[in-house]
Amino acid sequence: MKFSFKNDYSEGCHPNILQALLQHNLDQQAGYGEDEYSLKAKELIKAKINKKDSDIYFVSGGTQANLIVISSVLRSYQCAVSAATGHILNNETGAIEATGHKILSIETEDGKLRPSDIIPVLESHRNVPHQVMPKMVYISNSTELGTIYQKKELEALSEFCKQNRLYLFMDGARLGHGLTSEISDLTLENVAELTDIFYLGGTKNGALIGEAIVINNPALQEDLAFNIKQKGALLAKGRLLGIQFMELMKNDLYFDLAKHANQQAMKIKNALQEKGISFLADTYTNQIFPILGNELIEVLSESFEFFVWKKVDEESSAIRLITSWSTGDDAVNRFIEIIREKL
Amino acid sequence: MKFSFKNDYSEGCHPNILQALLQHNLDQQAGYGEDEYSLKAKELIKAKINKKDSDIYFVSGGTQANLIVISSVLRSYQCAVSAATGHILNNETGAIEATGHKILSIETEDGKLRPSDIIPVLESHRNVPHQVMPKMVYISNSTELGTIYQKKELEALSEFCKQNRLYLFMDGARLGHGLTSEISDLTLENVAELTDIFYLGGTKNGALIGEAIVINNPALQEDLAFNIKQKGALLAKGRLLGIQFMELMKNDLYFDLAKHANQQAMKIKNALQEKGISFLADTYTNQIFPILGNELIEVLSESFEFFVWKKVDEESSAIRLITSWSTGDDAVNRFIEIIREKL
Amino acid sequence: MKFSFKNDYSEGCHPNILQALLQHNLDQQAGYGEDEYSLKAKELIKAKINKKDSDIYFVSGGTQANLIVISSVLRSYQCAVSAATGHILNNETGAIEATGHKILSIETEDGKLRPSDIIPVLESHRNVPHQVMPKMVYISNSTELGTIYQKKELEALSEFCKQNRLYLFMDGARLGHGLTSEISDLTLENVAELTDIFYLGGTKNGALIGEAIVINNPALQEDLAFNIKQKGALLAKGRLLGIQFMELMKNDLYFDLAKHANQQAMKIKNALQEKGISFLADTYTNQIFPILGNELIEVLSESFEFFVWKKVDEESSAIRLITSWSTGDDAVNRFIEIIREKL
Amino acid sequence: MKFSFKNDYSEGCHPNILQALLQHNLDQQAGYGEDEYSLKAKELIKAKINKKDSDIYFVSGGTQANLIVISSVLRSYQCAVSAATGHILNNETGAIEATGHKILSIETEDGKLRPSDIIPVLESHRNVPHQVMPKMVYISNSTELGTIYQKKELEALSEFCKQNRLYLFMDGARLGHGLTSEISDLTLENVAELTDIFYLGGTKNGALIGEAIVINNPALQEDLAFNIKQKGALLAKGRLLGIQFMELMKNDLYFDLAKHANQQAMKIKNALQEKGISFLADTYTNQIFPILGNELIEVLSESFEFFVWKKVDEESSAIRLITSWSTGDDAVNRFIEIIREKL
Structure with missing residues (x-):
C-alpha cells in the first residue's frame, strides 16, 4: 500500500485523545458545549493567549468555522476580502456567498495579504450604496500555499485594519504549522492580540474533528452562539470537541x-x-x-x-x-x- | 452525584465504536467520506433497507441534517409543514428559515401528522403567487413527545403526500427508539419504502456524533453532496462518521x-x-x-x-x-x- | 361593467400626480433618489412628523418595504412577532423568511397586538441559543382587518417594546386610512414618536407605486440605503417616487x-x-x-x-x-x- | 444649467406613455399584472419575438430583474459566470450573492464573453462537491462598455451553452440600443431563439420604470411568478408597467x-x-x-x-x-x- x-x-487522531475518550466515556455530562472538558479546554486556550475576555467556541471543521464567523460578523451588504488562493474562495462550494456575502478576490504572489494589496480594493469600492462595503480581511496562517505571516507583517495588517475599520479574521486551519515554522517569530498570544477573531485548527493537526474559534473583539462576541446553533454546528455531545482540545492544549501537544x-x-x-x-x-x-x-x-x-x-x-x-x-x-x-x- | x-x-458512545476508532486509528484513508468505513457503513444500511438505489450521506447532528435536507429539497418559495411540536419549529434557532424557507405549523395532540391535519393547510395556501407553496411534510419518529407512527399511519401519510405532490421527510433523530418500541409494527425497510428522505439518528443512540441521511427519491439525490459541503457539514475525516455507523449497523447493534x-x-x-x-x-x-x-x-x-x-x-x-x-x-x-x- | x-x-393615481409628472417630464435630474422632487418630498414628511433626524427612503411597494426593513434591522437569529393576520405572514410568499428570518405568529381577535399578547411569546423563547430571539414587533395600522390603534394603545406598546429591547415597526400600507378614521386620536407625529420605523403607504392611497419608509431610531439608519439597493428596490428614476410623495404631502392631500x-x-x-x-x-x-x-x-x-x-x-x-x-x-x-x- | x-x-418618459397613463387613469383594473395593458403588452412582445410559449413578466429595474432571474434559475450551489465588467459584479451591492450565489468573474477586453473565455472556468471548477458549479452564463447586450454581440457570436455562445448544460441569460437593460446599433445584425427574434432568458430594458429607454423578463426555456418558467412576489417586485398596480410596455412596443417605438x-x-x-x-x-x-x-x-x-x-x-x-x-x-x-x- x-x-x-x-x-x-488521512489518519485518525493523536492517541492521547483516544485515551481520554475511553477514560471519560461513561461520565454523564451536560450537552451543547457545557461539559467539563470544553470548559477546561477553554481555560487552557485562554491561558495560552493570555486573554481572559476572549470568547471561545468549538466547531467541527474549517468551512463551518469560516461561514459561521463571516456571516456572524458582517452585515448583509458588507463583504470580505481574501487572497485569490483563499480557501473560502475556491474550496468551499460558495459557502460564504450562500450566507449572502460577496468575497472580493486579490491576486498575490504568495497567498498573503498586505495593506498595499487591500488599498486598491477599498478605493474601487466607494460608490455608496451601489457596491458592497469591504469590512473584513480574511487571511490564513499558514496560507493555502504553505507560507506564513511574520510578526511585523501581522502587526502592519492589524494596524491597517484598525485604521480602516476593517475586521481582521485569521483562518487557522493550519495555525499550529504556521506558528511552529522554523522561520516564524509569531506566538499564539500575538495572534490573539492582533486579530479580531481567529481559529485554532484541530482537524489538520491531530484531532478527529474540531476548530476552536477565538473572538477577541468584544463587539463580535454576542451573536456567535446563536449562529453556531442556527448553522447546525452545535454538537449535542460537545464533549467530543472539548476532550480533543483539552488534550491538544495540555503541555503544548x-x-x-x-x-x-x-x-x-x-x-x-x-x-x-x-x-x-x-x-x-x-x-x-x-x-x-x-x-x-x-x-x-x-x-x-x-x-x-x-x-x-x-x-x-x-x-x-x-x-x-x-x-x-x-x-x-x-x-x-x-x-x-x-x-x-x-x- | x-x-x-x-x-x-449525556454519555460518550458505545464501547464498540471506541474500539474501532482505536483499531483503525493510524490507517490512512481518503477524506470527505470516501473512506472504507463510510463505504462499508452505507452497504450495511442499504442491505437493511433493501434499497440499492438510495443515496446515503453522514452528517454530524440533527439540526444540520434538517437544514441541509430541507434547503436542498425545496425551491425558494416552497415550505415545509410540521406538527407544532416539531424540532425544526422550536429548537433550532430558526435554522430552516435562515435557509430561506417558511415552516407552517400544525397543532396536533400527539406530535404526529395525519392527512386530515394537512388538508386545511393546503386549502388555505392556494393564492398563487401570494403565498408560499407547501411542498414537504416533515415528521419525526419517534416524535418530540415520544409517540410513534404505526405502519398504517405512515402508509396513509405517504399515499397522501404522493397524491398531493408533497415530499415526505422523516426526522429520525430517535428512529431507533421509534422502530424498536414494543408497540411498533414498522421496519426500517418500510420507512425507506414510504418516505422520500429520512435519517437514522446516531447522536441519541450511542454514537458520539452522526446522522445517516437516506435519500430514496432519485429526483432529490443530485443536489445533496454539494449542499452538505456548502453548509459546512462535510467532515475532512469522514472516517469518524463512517466507523460509527459501521459499528452501529453491525449485528443490529x-x-x-x-x-x-x-x-x-x-x-x-x-x-x-x-x-x-x-x-x-x-x-x-x-x-x-x-x-x-x-x-x-x-x-x-x-x-x-x-x-x-x-x-x-x-x-x-x-x-x-x-x-x-x-x-x-x-x-x-x-x-x-x-x-x-x-x- | x-x-x-x-x-x-384598482385605479391609477390622483390627477395631481399625473399633472406633476407631465410638468417635470423633461427636466434632467440626478438618479437613484437624489432628484429634487424626492428631496422636497422628504422635507414635507419631516415637517409633518416634526422630526428632523429621521431618515426617509422611498420604495415601490409594501412587501418590498417589509422585507427590506425587517432584514435590515434584525440580526440573523432574531425574529419578528406579528398578529396572525399580519400581511407578512400570509400574503408575501414567505418574503421575510426568504431573507432568513422567522416570524412568530400571535392569534388575536382584531388583528392588533398588545403587550399581553407578546409576553407569552417572550417567555417561551428564552432557551438560549436554541431558539430564535424575538427582537421586533410588527404591527399594521390600519390592520389587515381594518381596525386601528388608538394613541394610548400605541403608547403602551411602544413603552413595552422599549422595556424589552424590542424594535417597534409599523406597516403603514394603509396608514392614511388609519390616521383619518373618525375614531382615531393618533397623528403622524405620534407615530414617528412612538415607533422605531414605519412607512407611509402610497400605493393604496392614490399613488401609482410608492411607500415612504421613515426610520426614527438612529441606530437603524446606517444600513438601509445599502439594503434598498441590494434588494433591487433603488429606482434609477427615483423621481417617479419623489414626485408622487411631493404631491401627496402637499396640503395634506x-x-x-x-x-x-x-x-x-x-x-x-x-x-x-x-x-x-x-x-x-x-x-x-x-x-x-x-x-x-x-x-x-x-x-x-x-x-x-x-x-x-x-x-x-x-x-x-x-x-x-x-x-x-x-x-x-x-x-x-x-x-x-x-x-x-x-x- | x-x-x-x-x-x-435623467429624464422622465416618452410622452406617449404619459398620455396613456392619463387616458386610462380611472379605469378599474385587476391588480398584480392581471390588468388589460399588461396582457396587451405581453401579446405585442410575443408577436415581436415570434414565440407563443415564452413567459413574460414585468419588473421595475435591472438589479431587480437580475437578482430574481438568477436566484430563480440556479440551485443553491450553482453559480453564474460574467465578464468582469458585468453590472451584477460591480454595481449591485452584492445583490446576487445576497440571494446565495457566487458569480465567477472573467476578464475580457470588450465586456463580451466568448466560449474560449468560459472554457477555463469550467475546467477549473470540477472538484465536486468542493466547488460551486458554473451553470449560467450572464451577458449584457449592449454591454456595460457599449459593445454589442453580433448574430454569429450569440449563436456560438448559445450552442456552447447548450453543449455544456449552461443557461444563457442576457441582461437587456440596454437591449434596444444593442439591437438598433448601426453595426448590429441581431434581431429580437434571434435573441429569444438563442437565450434561455433575457429582458428588455425600459428604464434606460424611455420608460419611467420597467424591464420585461422573457423566459424562453420552459423548464425555467414555473418558478418565476413566485419569486417575483417573494422578492417584493410584484406591483399591486401592475398597470403602470403594462401601460409603459404597451406603448413602447406599439409601432416599434x-x-x-x-x-x-x-x-x-x-x-x-x-x-x-x-x-x-x-x-x-x-x-x-x-x-x-x-x-x-x-x-x-x-x-x-x-x-x-x-x-x-x-x-x-x-x-x-x-x-x-x-x-x-x-x-x-x-x-x-x-x-x-x-x-x-x-x-
Missing part, C-alpha cells in the same frame, strides 16, 4: 504535533534542495511544492500518493506534498532515498 | 441499543402506572412524561436530574424522563424504589 | 384622500347598520366586512365585484368591501340603493 | 427611441473621430468613451455633465458620454461645436 502525502487528515509535521516536510525539502530542485513557493511549514520532472513524478507515484499541483512546462510539474502530525520517519526516508537515487 | 435522565446524549433505552423507560413507566400515575402522553419509547406531585418531584430531584416539562395544576407537574442506550439497571431501580416508597 | 370594491389599488375612502366605506356601513346587518369586525376605515345572506350576495354580485371573505353559516357569509381615494358617490349610492331595496 | 450626458435615465439615442452618440463620435480622437472602446451604441486632454475635459465640464471614466495618462482621460431617447440636437450640436473649436 502506498503512503499518502496528499493531506494532513498541539504545537509539538505541528512542529513534527513541519520538520518532516523540511527533511524532504532539504533533500530536494541538495539536488538543486526548485519550488513553486518558498515554504517552511508542512506543505511543500517541489517542481519535478515528469519521469521522476511517475516513479514516486509508484510508492506514494500526492497531488500533481500545477504543470510548469512540458517536462515538469509542481507536486504538493503534505506531512502530518503522524507522518513517520519511514515514509520520509523512503521518499528521500528515491529522490537521491533518481536525481 | 445525581444520575441524569435529562436526555439521551443500533436497534439493540434503542430497544434497551426503551425497556429502561418502560420499567419506570410500569412502576408508575402500578401506582396509578398518569402521563402527559401515552408513550412506548425512551421518553416518558409522568405527572407527579410537587413534593415527590422535589424528593426525586435530590437523586436525579430531569426536566420539569409542564405545570399541570398547583399541586403537580409533568416531568420528562429520558433513558439512553447506556442507562443501567442501578439508576432505574433506584428511581423505582423511591417511587414505590413515596407513593 | 361592474364597479369593483375588491381593493384600493394624502390625508384627504384617505379620509374620503374612509367616508365612502362608512356611508355603506351606516346603511347596512340601519338595516340591522352585523359585521365580522368593527371597523372605521376603508375596509368593512358585513355579514350578508347568500341571496343578497348574489344580487350584489351582479353589479359589483368584491371578495366573499368568510363563510359564516349555511345561509350567510362575510364579504369584504374596500373603498379608495377614487370611489365616487355613484357607486356608493347604487350599492346602498340595492341594500335598501333588498333588505 | 448644464446638459447631462451622465446617463440615459421602443426601437425608434433606442436608435435615436445611438444616432446622437454617433454624431458626437464622428465629430471626435474627424479630429483624430481615439476611444477606450470601439462602440456603436449610446455610450462612447473618447480619450480627451485634461484641458478640453475641463472646458467641456463648464457646459456639460459627464463621468470622467478612466485616467489614461498624465495629460488625458477617457470620459463617458451617454445619450438617451430624449437627447436633442441642441445639446449634441453644442458639444460638437466646442469640440471643433477647441481641437
